[in-house]
Amino acid sequence: MDVQQLTFIIVGLTFALYIAIALWARAASTNDFYVASGGVPPVLNGMATAADWMSAASFISMAGLISFMGYDGAVYLMGWTGGYVLLALCLAPYLRKFGKFTVPDFIGDRYYSQTARTVAVVCAIFISFTYVAGQMRGVGVVFSRFLEVDIVTGVAIGMAIVFFYTVLGGMKGITYTQVAQYCVMIFAYLVPAVFISLMLTGHVLPQSGFGATLTDGSDLYLLQKLDQVSVELGFAEYTSGSKSTIDVFFITCALMVGTAGLPHVIVRFFTVPKVRDARKSAGWALLFIAVLYTTAPSLAAFARINMIDTINGQNMQGTNYQQAPEWIKNWEKTGLIAWDDKNQDGKMFYAGDERNEMSVDRDIMVLANPEIANLPSWVIALVAAGGVAAALSTSAGLLLVISTSVSHDLLKRNLMPSISEKAELGYARIAAATAIVIAGWFGIHPPGFVAQVVAFAFGLAASSFFPAIIMGIFSKRMNNIGAVSGMVTGIVFTASYIVFFKFIAPELNSAEYWLFGISPEGIGTLGMLINFGVAFTFARFTADAPHDVQHMVENIRYPKSE
DSSP: OOHHHHHHHHHHHHHHHHHHHHHHTOOOSHHHHHHGGGOOOHHHHHHHHHHHHSOHIIIIIIHHHHHHHGGGGHHHHHHHHHHHHHHHHHTHHHHHHHTOSSHHHHHHHHTTOHHHHHHHHHHHHHHHHHHHHHHHHHHHHHHHHHSOOOHHHHHHHHHHHHHHHHHHHHHHHHHHHHHHHHHHHHHHHHHHHHHHHHHHHSOSSHHHHTTSBOSSSSOOBHHHHHHHHHHHTTOOOTTSOOSOHHHHHHHHHHHHHHHHTOHHHHGGGGSSSSHHHHHHHHHHHHHHHHHHHTTHHHHHHHHHHHHHHHHHTTTTSOEEGGGOOHHHHHHHTTTSEEEOOTTSSSEEOOOSSTTOOEEEOGGGHHHHHHHHTTOOHHHHHHHHHHHHHHHHHHHHHHHHHHHHIIIIIIIIIIIOTTOOHHHHHHHHHHHHHHHHHHHHHHHHSOSSOHHHHHHHHHHHHHHHHHHHHHHHHHOTTOOHHHHHHHHHHHHHHHHHHHHIIIIIOGGGOSTTTSGGGOOTTTHHHHHHHHHHHHHHHHHHTSOOOOHHHHHHHHHHTOGGGO
8 A cells, every 4th residue: 555545544543543532531511621520540641741742843843943953953852841840840739739720710819810810811822822823734734745635625634633522522532532642643753763763773772873873884973974964065063053052041941931831731730630640640741751852853863864865865966856766756745845956957956055956844854754764654654643643632732721711711700700511611612613713724824834833832831821820839929910910011022022023024033133142932031031020020019919819829839738
């Protein structure tokens, strides 16, 4: 069977599994829909959290970023993994002790203010839509290549599947679906990595192959060969960085604290029975996440060296387009790779200077990797299924955040407090359906490549939610005026900076014009500092939080008491 037939079969089987799980785990109450009735075992919740966390950005785009950026791509590894540790240690157990459904719920009650709740709802929706755009884009990229449909059709298929198990099962259906999706995506990520590591270095473990010598007779280490080839082709050394220290610091920090402020990850810790289980599930999730994140740098390096060899040929003189590998022709159909024969010699050449004739979208690297390495067709189809699983798992979590923010936080807790549970559940499903349609539109018209869009979402979360949650847990005196002022200032500043450099004046998007040399991907850190500064300034000149709220904060601070 060819790749397309195998992809239809493997992806179809995974879709059937997700739908069957959704039918089995159908939500019967708002408690089921919002937090799976708080009955998910820690190991399964850790696996579901890992799937929720490892989005299309992690599966599809992160290794692509590292493959193209080399050392500079390490900011994504450091930021995303460090952020999860921060979340597990500083936030998860305390929020679980609080025992509410959502982040806006926590902020509304902690800051004793419907205004705070409403601002948190707006922030949650804004962040989630920014994030979900990258996921839907990932679905479109996978389907456009492997099912040979256009990106619009691919996004529509993804929307239909997410619609089914999100609207039907809520958090309960999503949780158990994400367990299956984690198994699919991690198997799909590791299998080609192991194959290619054996082919290039003779090592079974990609992690050890990353630091091993090549088996091509050159007696060079993998990274030595990459450095050597990169310099010859006009690129910077693969192991050297081009970003300024301040930008690396700010991007890493924005990704870290943004992780800890992401509402769809935080809500996962409300689905376990006890505070102790929240800590356990955080540990399991970190272990499950580490499997992919320690593999990504080696997969990126393998993909880079194989891509250069297949485009430029073993002698680095270019490959005749008529004899081009099949993977180039396949990806050309999607528009994600293109050849411009500048010197009219009929040969393709990939370089980092004026010799370059190839345009390669970095989002294809993981998906194209098995084809570039001439792996069996079933491996290529498996990677397609993994990419879809990664995008759908995170999309579902984000869409549920949007749904619960509207139905529970905005309607039930604010505008329509007297509605019945049945009506609230109905509104939640309507909100989820509406959010899926809007998310699909963003997937068709994304504001950047997958990981870049996701990085913006992290910056928005860092500048809005993280300070409000941290101050809500560790500062008894922080009041509603300070928290609301900080959130509004932080997210408005960060969003304005990103919109200006990415949409209004993209021609100015360079270190020469950035504030303090900080890129839009890292501006969330400065937004966070502004949030803290504004919040403490306003709180300093207004009344402290009421005594009952301070007592509540004392109670949350000791998760071991339960």
